[in-house]
Amino acid sequence: MTRYFSSDFTVGILGGGQLGKMLLYDTRKFDIRTIVLDPSPEAPCRIACDHFFQGDLMDFNTVLEFGRKADVVTFEIEGVNVEALEQLEKEGKKVYPSSATLKKIQDKSVQKSFFESHGIPTAPFKKYQSKKALLDAIEKGEIQLPFVWKSATGGYDGRGVAVVRSKETVNELSEGTCIAEELIPFKNELAVIVARNPSGDYKTYPVVEMEFHPEANQVEYVICPARVEASVAEKARKIAEKVSEAYQHVGLLAVEMFQTKDDEILVNEVAPRPHNSGHYSIEAAYTNQFEQHLRAILDLPLGNTESKAGGVMVNLVGAEGYTGNVIYEQISEIMEMKGVTPHIYGKKVTRPFRKMGHVTIINEDLGEARKIAEKVKNLIKVTGSEKINP
């Protein structure tokens, strides 16, 4: 049995953003040695890991050399050099989630095809190699307006996704391989996080409900448990488990889904890592998603995924019209409210819609938590030292 606690055993984390930072709370709790690689010297993970390395996550040699210093390699962002992960695996290194899992997820067109070939319900889509090919398809009537455009790679936090309502909009999109997905009218966006360890054990978190900001395409509230009928929740959970089984991933898999007007569940996309939709679990769950990810990749027993109380999570994004040194206005006022815990990611500079933190609201009564969440959202404002034109 490998000794992970207070030993030389080292977890290597690719990516040093807020997900890595929150993962480090739990490596510290277990006193597990960590190294982190990130291109930014100001990365939120800079402190709390044992050694921080600055370097390009997409560079083969940088990732390879970094990975060789660790006993198990994981990532907190999908944008990493997957060939380097493959090489590490060939050298006998444990990489969780594996390069094979990541390859089936990194490219959204591959991800969608994977859903189709595994009988996982998802919105109909077509793949295009360029903007020109996309425009041609619209001309030919191959795709109907409006549709959802998704860049095959590089999408994150609302970037790389757009609803196309007119041909002209296409010009504003970025170049490259993309998919055009049927725009499905839906009642709710739901998400389920599934944890799986190398022994094949898995555990599923409760179904959560996501409310998106209409403009920024970023999650505004995450509500756990989702306020949907038990039968819908059960269906969502079952589908998430099916997705998890199809990927045979190790670590967390966050499955985002739509509940259609007919209460069908369609899988939107997946992420093989701790996820924004699971942040509520830090305060609400018996085992938070970050500890669970560690348990999973270290082949430790998975923890209880149930909630101790109802939870609502509010993302703190940079307000429009500001940049420069971040200022959290009215943060003291929100901390006065019952069950409110702010999480500040440690990014020094704000930008419009940049994810700067989140706030969790915990309450025995979920309805009460939701009410407080709205007050929180209306009160706190993430501004900066410089005003810019919105």
Place this chain on the structure above:
Amino acid sequence: MTRYFSSDFTVGILGGGQLGKMLLYDTRKFDIRTIVLDPSPEAPCRIACDHFFQGDLMDFNTVLEFGRKADVVTFEIEGVNVEALEQLEKEGKKVYPSSATLKKIQDKSVQKSFFESHGIPTAPFKKYQSKKALLDAIEKGEIQLPFVWKSATGGYDGRGVAVVRSKETVNELSEGTCIAEELIPFKNELAVIVARNPSGDYKTYPVVEMEFHPEANQVEYVICPARVEASVAEKARKIAEKVSEAYQHVGLLAVEMFQTKDDEILVNEVAPRPHNSGHYSIEAAYTNQFEQHLRAILDLPLGNTESKAGGVMVNLVGAEGYTGNVIYEQISEIMEMKGVTPHIYGKKVTRPFRKMGHVTIINEDLGEARKIAEKVKNLIKVTGSEKINP
């Protein structure tokens, strides 16, 4: 309004042990800049603070120079140079808890006199300047055997406290000022943590129950809420609030108490910092004690002290007969049990009875949590790479 979050505002923490380490989870969560001073280069706080300084906590100049680098100074251990804190206060630095509070607590004979002069119920005691004076008092029949001996200074984790049942035992005690306290037969040891901020707001955590290891004089289980009658809990809470008001402290004050056979409450001792009896709060409380300490010393609104679920905490102490590199035997097995979270303090070397970590067991049903806690305690063993004679 001072900006604490993602700013240059700096919290200086004297002491880099496990209490500081757990406090750093919350400074990271709020992205508050921290510096830590500790004599050991292997201190658990070495990472996760912004800057770690190695130095003597009892040295006037070391503490003064360190404190000057911070905007607010706090401590996680009472054994710090209090004159340096006074000097820092004279220079206009915020020190929370204040040097005045610490001076009334650091010396146990002063602490006991403070209880008496403020009408706080406590066991009768007498103060002696030396072992010889203590022996003379026994000879003269001024103290009755058995009694509780407490060193005036330096007591921690069961050191500096002994039950004296025969005159001969006195020779084994350490030299110096001490108190001899009447041995009170009690039903329960209880504790209450009170948080107070500079504005004078205060909040009280639920009453917890402590079970001590009979030999090591260290807490074995902490149970929250205490399984005592509501009237007893209410009395304990009220007395803790009275103690808190008497000290006018800023930050946390842990009040340890005895429930006598007649359901009287006597204050045993106090600690002006996060406390072992509050570790359960990390998983169980809406606001854990470390976040609360930060809220208090930064004059932020105090958080909700209620529990989300029943909690039991088991201390992990080094097993007798072992030293060397620590090994956590059967840790994987305890992690399989429901609601179990181990906390590993990050001390690389174990010693008999050394506090190496703790385990929290959370359950809706407190009785169930207590049962699991006993299984945890019987299963996990903190051994080391070297065997020594017990």
